[in-house]
Amino acid sequence: PRLVDPVAGEGEGAADAALRPKRLADLAGQDRVRDQLSLVLEAARRRGAPADHVLLSGPPGLGKTTLAMIIAGEMGAPLRITSGPAIQHAGDLAAILSSLAEGEVLFLDEIHRMSRAAEEMLYLAMEDFRVDVVVGKGPGATAIPLELPPFTVVGATTRSGLLPAPLRDRFGFTGHLDYYTAGDLASILARNATLLGVESDADGIREIAGRSRGTPRIANRLLRRVRDWSQVHGHHRITREAAQEALALFDVDLVGLDRLDRAVLEALCHRFDGGPVGLTTLAVAVGEEADTVETVAEPYLVREGFMVRTPRGRAATPAAWQHLGEEPPSSPAG
Numbered sequence: 001p002r003l004v005d006p007v008a009g010e011g012e013g014a015a016d017a018a019l020r021p022k023r024l025a026d027l028a029g030q031d032r033v034r035d036q037l038s039l040v041l042e043a044a045r046r047r048g049a050p051a052d053h054v055l056l057s058g059p060p061g062l063g064k065t066t067l068a069m070i071i072a073g074e075m076g077a078p079l080r081i082t083s084g085p086a087i088q089h090a091g092d093l094a095a096i097l098s099s100l101a102e103g104e105v106l107f108l109d110e111i112h113r114m115s116r117a118a119e120e121m122l123y124l125a126m127e128d129f130r131v132d133v134v135v136g137k138g139p140g141a142t143a144i145p146l147e148l149p150p151f152t153v154v155g156a157t158t159r160s161g162l163l164p165a166p167l168r169d170r171f172g173f174t175g176h177l178d179y180y181t182a183g184d185l186a187s188i189l190a191r192n193a194t195l196l197g198v199e200s201d202a203d204g205i206r207e208i209a210g211r212s213r214g215t216p217r218i219a220n221r222l223l224r225r226v227r228d229w230s231q232v233h234g235h236h237r238i239t240r241e242a243a244q245e246a247l248a249l250f251d252v253d254l255v256g257l258d259r260l261d262r263a264v265l266e267a268l269c270h271r272f273d274g275g276p277v278g279l280t281t282l283a284v285a286v287g288e289e290a291d292t293v294e295t296v297a298e299p300y301l302v303r304e305g306f307m308v309r310t311p312r313g314r315a316a317t318p319a320a321w322q323h324l325g326e327e328p329p330s331s332p333a334g
């Protein structure tokens with residue numbers, strides 16, 4: 001698994017759990033979403049009712065699960081966690097819905113990946129707090145309506161545009177999470193270094209923040225490796241040098257590119273004179289599947305302006321050469 005993968009790896013939940021902020025007030029960054037959510041929750045508390053359904057959209061690793069936990073915590077409500085892909089049949093969802101307690105928060109990760117039938121059941125349940133339980137099979141089957149106690153759905157999706165409008169419309173509040181600034185990541189890292197029981201100085205923290213791709217999950221992972229390095233080398237604190245040495249060892253460069261990202265840039269600039277070159281050709285040059293290059297390396301390279309997608313293929317930008325420490329060619333290819 002890559003150190004700079006924004007998606008959680010197998011078994012990483014436990015390591016992450018200790019570092020999750022528990023209250024809205026402890027959340028760094030995402031000020032707008034935090035303030036909006038704070039208002040929505042406070043109003044619900046004053047009414048003595050469960051909060052409106054909340055949709056959270058944004059890339060992986062930015063805090064959607066964390067926010068769902070905070071919502072439940074702030075409302076003093078139990079939390080149930082499941083995900084779109086885990087709900088294969090409408091019956092799976094009916095079982096969950098019919099066992100919810102009053103005010104319970106139901107977190108539905110990757111809500112856009114639910115089946116059609118489950119989706120329809122969900123928006124009925126969200127609107128009317130009712131679910132039709134089908135009893136029996138074939139022509140004799142009957143739907144028995146079941147009243148549900150009011151509850152709160154917190155849905156998470158990487159792209160709210162993927163949700164069918166009728167489902168999207170059932171959410172009273174949508175919060176869009178965006179990549180964190182280096183400053184916000186630095187506050188998160190400083191707090192988490194303390195939680196991990198290691199001292200840090202501002203330069204060391206800044207060094208890690210700058211390589212974290214705007215993503216707290218990546219920041220936390222890099223922090224743990226720098227902590228390891230510091231402890232093994234008998235240092236008491238995370239300094240800039242510790243961060244540089246540790247992250248060089250793990251092939252994470254100054255802007256957070258790893259070995260594959262740099263291999264793609266190097267192939268693009270050196271073997272294909274900056275492109276444009278087709279994705280498959282580029283992938284063969286770095287010895288990877290086209291799919292891996294497209295989904296793993298490309299998004300961040302494009303986001304950071306090192307690479308562009310053109311109708312004739314992928315092309316390097318002047319920033320790509322600069323990042324490799326070279327002069328961009330005077331007459332750009334293409």
Ligand code: ADP
Nearest residue numbers: 016019020028060061062063064065066216217
């Ligand atoms: P998502 O559900 O969007 O993939 P998570 O909520 O699982 O992301 O967050 C990933 C990690 O990043 C968690 O360990 C969490 O503690 C940390 N994190 C996310 N957002 C914040 C934040 N605003 N402040 C501090 N830590 C955060």
